[in-house]
Structure formats: structure tokens, C-alpha cells
Amino acid sequence: MLDTARIRPDFPILARQENGQRLVYLDNAATSQKPRKVIDAIVHYYTFHNANVHRGAYALAVEATDAYEAARTTVARFVNAWAREGVVFTRGTTESINLVAASWGRTNVGRGDTVVVTAMDHHSNIVPWQILCQEKGATLRMVEITADGRIDLADFGRALEAKPKLVAFPYVSNSLGTVNPAAQLIKLAHAAGAVTVVDGAQSSPHLRVDVQVLDCDFYALSGHKMLAPMGSGALIAKPALLEAMPPYHGGGEMIERVWDDRSSWNKIPHKFEGGTPNVEAAVGLGAAIAYLEQLGMERVAAHEQELARIAVDRLSQIEGVTVYGPPDHRAGVVPFTYGDIHPHDLATILDKDGVCIRAGHHCTQPLMRRLGVAATARASFYIYNDLDDIDALVTAVRKAGELFGVPA
Amino acid sequence: MSSAPPDLSELYQQVILDHNRNPRNFKRVESANRKAEGNNPLCGDRIQLYVQLDGGGDTISDIGFQMPQGSGCAISKASASLMTEAVKGKRLRDAEEMFEAFRTMLAGGANAPGKLAAFSGVRAFPSRIKCANLAWHALHAALQGSAEPVTTESARDF
Numbered sequence: 384m385l386d387t388a389r390i391r392p393d394f395p396i397l398a399r400q401e402n403g404q405r406l407v408y409l410d411n412a413a414t415s416q417k418p419r420k421v422i423d424a425i426v427h428y429y430t431f432h433n434a435n436v437h438r439g440a441y442a443l444a445v446e447a448t449d450a451y452e453a454a455r456t457t458v459a460r461f462v463n464a465w466a467r468e469g470v471v472f473t474r475g476t477t478e479s480i481n482l483v484a485a486s487w488g489r490t491n492v493g494r495g496d497t498v499v500v501t502a503m504d505h506h507s508n509i510v511p512w513q514i515l516c517q518e519k520g521a522t523l524r525m526v527e528i529t530a531d532g533r534i535d536l537a538d539f540g541r542a543l544e545a546k547p548k549l550v551a552f553p554y555v556s557n558s559l560g561t562v563n564p565a566a567q568l569i570k571l572a573h574a575a576g577a578v579t580v581v582d583g584a585q586s587s588p589h590l591r592v593d594v595q596v597l598d599c600d601f602y603a604l605s606g607h608k609m610l611a612p613m614g615s616g617a618l619i620a621k622p623a624l625l626e627a628m629p630p631y632h633g634g635g636e637m638i639e640r641v642w643d644d645r646s647s648w649n650k651i652p653h654k655f656e657g658g659t660p661n662v663e664a665a666v667g668l669g670a671a672i673a674y675l676e677q678l679g680m681e682r683v684a685a686h687e688q689e690l691a692r693i694a695v696d697r698l699s700q701i702e703g704v705t706v707y708g709p710p711d712h713r714a715g716v717v718p719f720t721y722g723d724i725h726p727h728d729l730a731t732i733l734d735k736d737g738v739c740i741r742a743g744h745h746c747t748q749p750l751m752r753r754l755g756v757a758a759t760a761r762a763s764f765y766i767y768n769d770l771d772d773i774d775a776l777v778t779a780v781r782k783a784g785e786l787f788g789v790p791a
Numbered sequence: 792m793s794s795a796p797p798d799l800s801e802l803y804q805q806v807i808l809d810h811n812r813n814p815r816n817f818k819r820v821e822s823a824n825r826k827a828e829g830n831n832p833l834c835g836d837r838i839q840l841y842v843q844l845d846g847g848g849d850t851i852s853d854i855g856f857q858m859p860q861g862s863g864c865a866i867s868k869a870s871a872s873l874m875t876e877a878v879k880g881k882r883l884r885d886a887e888e889m890f891e892a893f894r895t896m897l898a899g900g901a902n903a904p905g906k907l908a909a910f911s912g913v914r915a916f917p918s919r920i921k922c923a924n925l926a927w928h929a930l931h932a933a934l935q936g937s938a939e940p941v942t943t944e945s946a947r948d949f
Contacts, residue, residue: 723861724865725861725863725864725865726864727836727864727866727919727922728803728864728865728866731799731802731916731918731919732799735797735799743833743835744835748835751835756861757835757836757837757859757860757861757862758835758861758862786799786803786808787803787808787865788808788812
């Protein structure tokens with residue numbers, strides 16, 4: 384496991400006390416905390432290098448542009464992108480997927496076509512496709528999940544029989560923690576002639592990702608779940624697809640020439656980055672990736688999987704606790720319920736002991752319906768969590784049982 | 792930042808735990824002539840409220856509520872239960888006055904009358920105020936006769 388005693392001091396917020404107790408932050412699937420190096424990188428950028436990018440003819444503007452484009456190179460290396468031109472900076476996974484739906488989708492999906500998503504997708508990988516399909520008169524097909532929380536491969540195969548134009552799924556489920564067999568799903572989807580979109584919001588922070596090995600067509604990630612600022616993120620795509628796609632947002636930066644009545648477009652990726660970009664976010668994302676690479680993504684994944692394994696084990700020992708998700712192939716996400724205590728009440732009671740968990744539907748209402756629950760409690764781990772955090776979680780859950788009179 | 796951390800026993804008072812475990816008027820009212828649905832989209836709390844008005848439409852002669860399984864936290868369920876007890880048999884004007892008193896209490900004002908004062912502890916837990924208000928917003932909508940489901944996101948909570 385990672386040496387958390389050395390990692391924790393890098394995160395200023397973890398020194399905070401909550402109701403007189405140490406902060407036990409277990410809501411990392413919602414957003415991660417930020418290390419000093421990322422915070423410093425943002426401060427450094429504004430203190431020494433701030434100017435608008437890709438425009439200035441002066442040294443400061445060149446420095447800002449260099450910082451922004453260096454971050455692009457870092458993201459490209461991190462996921463082994465096909466080319467740095469295939470990395471479009473966005474506000475995060477949601478905007479990345481909306482970009483694909485609005486640009487590739489509007490161009491390539493028509494009446495009678497099918498788009499495939501899964502029942503474990505986050506709303507951000509469902510709703511943009513609903514909007515597209517409703518607009519185009521296309522069919523949205525939702526692939527079912529198995530009882531133990533995996534994508535139902537038999538149903539996935541049946542969905543492909545419709546020869547969908549596009550197949551979208553999460554690499555890692557934010558609600559269940561399931562690590563999906565992404566390369567296999569992509570191969571099957573390609574064989575059926577579909578373009579593939581991978582929601583990488585939960586995989587990018589936690590696994591080594593190689594988009595060329597996956598061979599997906601589009602890969603979306605959010606920076607804020609991987610130590611970087613909110614509002615940072617990227618769409619990674621095969622360059623030939625981006626070349627053929629129309630722009631997303633019209634405005635400055637994305638054009639080559641503007642006539643009175645029409646325009647021509649800038650090269651990729653700038654064609655998709657209309658307006659002044661969030662340079663601070665890109666710089667912060669670059670610093671976050673440097674921090675993660677120093678730890679090593681294999682070790683990050685192993686650390687979280689070990690914490691999840693122990694947490695599942697210890698929570699399962701509490702009578703009345705139900706843990707959701709698959710027994711193996713699980714990232715550091717542990718969803719659970721406890722007797723008839725509503726997850727919201729659990730979260731309030733845990734908060735009293737400084738334990739931050741998420742309670743609710745986790746932006747996966749179709750999945751919640753299939754699990755037969757309105758909400759779950761969810762503990763999710765990251766590089767700074769340790770066994771003490773699991774102790775605090777388990778102790779606080781037991782306290783909730785006592786308060787609500789759930790038999791121990 | 793508040794100085795003293797709020798105590799859980801202030802939030803989960805015995806009367807609240809009791810009404811959570813054994814909600815009163817937890818039923819569909821078949822003869823209801825007013826209905827409303829309340830949603831808290833942030834956490835998935837959902838309530839169906841049934842109201843029967845008699846006496847020229849001025850008296851709440853019967854009232855009941857249902858929450859789809861697992862969709863009500865202790866605060867929202869107990870609040871709905873205590874609300875139905877409080878307004879049953881009351882005139883519309885009195886029910887609306889109670890709503891106002893309840894809302895005032897949660898916004899930091901004086902305690903609401905009777906058992907409703909049990910929710911005064913919710914004030915110290917801002918993330919739970921919407922749970923306590925949900926049933927009351929649904930009642931307000933039912934009495935106004937509005938057809939649209941109410942959500943805690945469109946309602947005025949503070």
C-alpha cells in the first residue's frame with residue numbers, strides 16, 4: 384500500500400478538524416482533495432505567467448501559451464493519446480461527452496439509428512444521448528446489468544445486433560465501483576460497426592489508462608476527481624474523427640478566417656476550444672498528473688483496491704449492512720445500505736464523526752431502480768486514505784445502528 | 792463556523808425516531824379530492840400526499856401520505872407523519888399558518904407549536920432542512936390545487 388503518512392501532509396485540507404475530530408474524507412468519487420503542488424501551480428501561474436493564450440505577441444503571452452500546451456502534452460502522455468492534437472481541453476467529463484453528442488452525434492446519428500448506453504452509466508453519459516436521440520428520432524438502447532453489478536454481456540451482444548452508430552459506457556462505475564472489461568466491449572462494438580465513447584471520469588484517477596490499447600474512439604475525463612481543479616478536463620479522441628467533426632462552440636480561437644457570412648475552422652484541437660480557455664485548470668491538471676505519475680498509477684490502483692477490499696469485508700460483518708457491486712474487479716468505491724436507515728441519515732450521523740460519505744442516487748437513477756433502492760451510502764477511497772479512515776467509517780456506521788435501533 | 796458542534800440527539804429526537812419507525816396516516820386516502828407529489832431531486836426523497844377536503848372545501852377531514860419504499864429519510868418521513876397529525880381536522884387557514892410557523896422555525900425563528908417543535912434541531916443541520924420541509928411543500932401544493940409536482944429545488948426554503 385502507499386505510504387499515506389508521507390502523502391497526507393501534502394494535502395492541506397486533511398489537517399482540518401471536523402467536530403473536533405480528524406477529517407475522514409471518503410467522498411473521492413464525487414471529487415478529490417488537492418495537494419499543495421496543484422494549489423501552488425495555480426498560484427504560480429497567476430503570480431508569474433498569466434496572459435491570454437494563443438494571441439499575444441509578447442513574452443508573457445508566450446509563457447502562458449507554453450504552460451497551457453505543456454499541460455496538453457502531459458495529458459496526452461498520461462492516457463497515451465494518439466496525438467497531442469487529439470486532446471481537447473473541456474470543463475470535464477460532462478462537457479466532453481456533450482461535445483461528442485453535439486458534434487459527432489448530430490452529424491452521424493439520424494432517424495432510426497440506435498445509440499447504446501448501459502444501465503450503470505452516470506447521467507452525464509445518458510442524458511446527452513437522450514437529447515440527441517430525441518432530436519434525431521433515434522433509439523436509445525440501455526444495456527442491462529447483472530445481479531452482481533456488471534454489464535450484462537449477453538444483453539450487450541443483443542444491443543449490438545441493432546448495428547448501433549455509437550456505444551457509450553463507463554470504464555469504472557461511480558455507483559458500484561465495477562471495473563468494466565473496456566477493451567473487450569470496444570472490440571465487440573467495433574465489430575458491430577459502432578463508434579465508442581468511454582466515460583473515464585472514475586478510471587482516470589485510479590487506473591493506468593492507455594487509450595490506444597483500449598482502442599476506443601473517444602475518452603472523457605475530469606480533472607477534479609484526480610487532484611486537479613474543478614472545471615478541468617479533457618476529451619481524448621482519434622485525430623481523424625476530430626478532423627471530420629464540425630465545431631462545438633463558435634467563437635474566438637476556434638476559427639481560421641471569419642467572413643461576413645461564414646467562417647473556416649482552426650486546426651484540431653483548437654477547433655473545439657472556442658473562447659478563452661481555463662488555463663489555470665489545465666496547468667493544475669498537468670501538476671496533478673505529475674503528482675500521480677510520481678506515485679505510479681499501478682500503486683494507486685492497488686492501494687485503493689486494498690482499502691475497498693478491507694472496507695467491504697468489515698462493513699459486511701455488521702449485521703444488516705448490504706454492500707453493492709461485484710466481489711472482484713472493483714475500484715475504490717464501496718456502496719452500501721444499512722437496515723432501513725436511510726442513507727441520508729447515515730451520512731448525517733457519520734458527518735458528526737468527521738466522516739464524509741455520499742448519500743443519494745449518485746447521478747445514476749436508472750441503476751438505482753435496477754438495484755431496487757432509492758439511494759445508497761457510498762464510501763470511496765483515494766491515495767490519502769488509510770486503515771484509520773476505515774476504522775472511523777465502521778465505528779460511525781455502528782453508532783448509526785445504535786441510534787436507530789438496528790439490531791447489532 | 793459555529794462554535795459548539797450540533798448534537799445528533801437534537802436532530803434525532805425520540806418523537807422523530809418514533810414517527811420514522813411508525814409513521815401515522817401512512818396510507819393512501821381513496822376519497823381524496825386533493826393530491827400532490829413532492830420531490831427532493833438531490834437525494835431522491837419522494838412523497839405522495841392525499842388530502843380530503845370537506846365542509847365546503849375548508850376543512851382537512853382526512854389526510855395520508857406514502858413514500859415509495861426507501862425514498863424517505865427519517866427526517867422527511869417523521870415530518871410528513873407529524874404534519875398529517877397536526878393538520879387533520881384543521882381548517883385550511885390554520886394549516887397554512889402552521890406551515891408558515893414551521894418554515895419560520897427552520898429559518899431560525901421561534902419554535903413551531905406542539906410536537907412540531909421537535910424539528911427545531913434541524914436548524915443546526917442545513918443540509919437536512921429540505922427533508923423537513925418536503926411534506927409541507929407538498930401540502931401547500933395540494934391545498935393550492937396545483938397539478939405540477941413540487942420539488943424542493945423550486946421551493947423557497949430559507
